[in-house]
Amino acid sequence: MTDVTTLAASAPSALEPADAAERALRHRKLRAAMAEQGLDAILAYAPAWRRENVRYLTDTSVGGTATFALLPLDGPATAYSTRLSDLAPLLRTGWVDDARLIALPGAEALVDAVAELGLRRIGVGHLELLPLGFDRAIREGMPGVELVSATTLLDEARMVKSAWELERMRTAAAVSDAAWNAFVEVLEPGITEYDIVAGVEAEIKRLGAEDNFMLIASGTDEVLGMTPPSRRVIQAGDMVRTELTPQTGGYWLQICRSVTVGPPSPEQRRSFELFREAADAGFAVVKPGVTAHEIAVAENDVFRRHGLGEYCSDQWTRVRGHGVGLHLDETPIIEGNHTVLPEGATFIIHPNTFTPIAGYHVFGDQVVVTATGAEYFVSTERRLFSSDEGSRR
Template sequence: MTTVSDAANIAPSPGAKSSRSPAGPSEKDTAELTLRHAKVRAAMAEDGLDALVAYGPGWRRENVRYFADVRIAGSSSFVVFPASGEVGAFSTRRGDLPDLVRRGWVDDAAVLDVWDPAPLTGRLRELRPRRLGVAHLELLPLVLAEALRKALPGTEIVSATSLMDRVRMVKSEWELARMRRSATVCAAGWEAFVDVLEPGLPEYRIVAEVEARIKQLGAEDNFMLIASGKDEVRGMTAPTPRVLEAGDMVRTELTPQMDGYWLQICRSAVVGTPSDGQRESFELFNEAVEAGMAAVRPGVTAHDVAKAQNDVFRGRGFGEYCTSQYTRVRGHGHGLHLDETPIIEGNETVLPENAVFIIHPNTFTPLAGYHVLGDPVRVTADGCEVLISTERKLFHSDRGTKGAAA
């Protein structure tokens, strides 16, 4: 294995970047790392785990990043976190190792071949865990699952996915500072979105302008859905070649990632002058967002927040559009994954202080078709803090008056 002290001897892969020096974490970073270890070990003790493995397939790396604070590019990665002792990281990509050791959040790192996972299984055999938790065990390839069982015949192997979801749900001040950086990028991305709207523009050009703006500001990634049209629109997709027309409402979920943390803004804008139906739709959705925010405080459930939003639709005679036929959820958590716990619909997850999630009653109604509106919030001691500065209004774009409020 490669240790932190070996960092100077590792040649970075071409183009690899590290935001930290070989000196390791700063004082604030060390405090954050200590806090994370304490939180995870307390949860492990509660669940009776002797060791935990965070598995990170290419599309779900949030738990590995929680332990390592490094952007991993390997198709598979792991962190071995014992109840006591050193923390080890593994990646299928050798180029990930320099950043892992320079960052200093793990004690050592090694390359792993998923077809020959001896370094990983050997590390676990040394720990001799009676009960091992694997975060994202449900996604672990069969070849690796079988290798774990063969290497640890006397060990009970259980899922630790929900454990890590619980741990990550409450954000530290260190994490919130990173998420507030994401909030400024959300605002800039939406500004770029509205700035380019005009008849004749294809959807993919809008997304290209947004991507250019947020990448200039340091966004690592961006999850973005879009839809344009009138009251026939039932949902959003990736951008298409569809060309904007006067009177279209253009909807988006714009979700940049900064320093590992995702944050989302949901807005809709009209190309030209909004219709009466589009104005009425905005008022309905804005009232629902505000009702959801008013319901937020520590101790309420995700269901309570969803119900507050849905009650607005029911009170206006649009209750049927709160069903799964027209919508999926009324919001979801944010953090190292873009769509994480809590899910704001149909579950009784209790909201703790400093949980972060977006409230978005996005759905179809006959007023103006699918409407998108929502803000990310932090649960405070007595309510919630809205994390983005972009005004909630029905934006519209006319030649010479782009971005004016309706």
């Protein structure tokens, strides 16, 4: 059996200079926010489905049922996981100085570390997601320690991407381009939605993607939205829509496109031009200091000009875009949200919705806010594709 004490005591790997500079940048940013909010430490909590904050502090893909990263106002960063096999990777990246095994619900190793550091007010990322039994156990194990939510603090810290992060996202963008090419290349009448997704997954995994979030829809004007893939057989005349989001190096990069099976109909062409006009209107207002809401209004105004304003409501659509980074649906949500977008924020603009012209349509691109506007990540053409012409023609 592996010796837990030996693993926990192992020295972390030495960081490459660029990685060390990135870790130092994040620590400075978070500690400044801690000082401003009167916190002694930040404790990032990662349940199995929301690991972005622990990834931000550890640069490690973890698999435990519950994982934590602790960054005090002064002192080394440490990590804790319910999975023994997480400890070596956490130390291998070199982003934390110690990694220890914990058991639920008491998490004694974490409680003991807090007591040893003398922490009194801790901001917990995703405090709202702590299971009730676990929340009660750690509060009882930390008498006199105040736990407050630091979810917004961490969301805001992650919203502005560094040059180091943008480089990783550009790598993910290249995988997104390849994924779209694979999507179009396999498309033909008689193939199922499952087969399309399998072809995409094979290509992105070959390129080193860690994961992929993907929705798909096929059909004509009866399509009301996107779902996970089904056994539906693709037919001539269909428009096949996808929201495609591979993850590489921890970062998700999303692209929304549609392709017709055979030549597009006049209605499909008209629908695409409407959605491209709406997306372009959103991109046109992007600059440092604009709000997410202003981007949504610019998109929605296009639908209103075409007499389709009712399809901007939550009856037909959820959002006009959202942040994308270490989480695939993060701050800011581009709809009714007055978050100010600073330079370095990354998000996708996609006016995805149903209209009676050609059913549900998807189109959009992820961008980063620059000093002069918006920079696209992917190089895939911004047009309505057809299976007859292939992905690059």
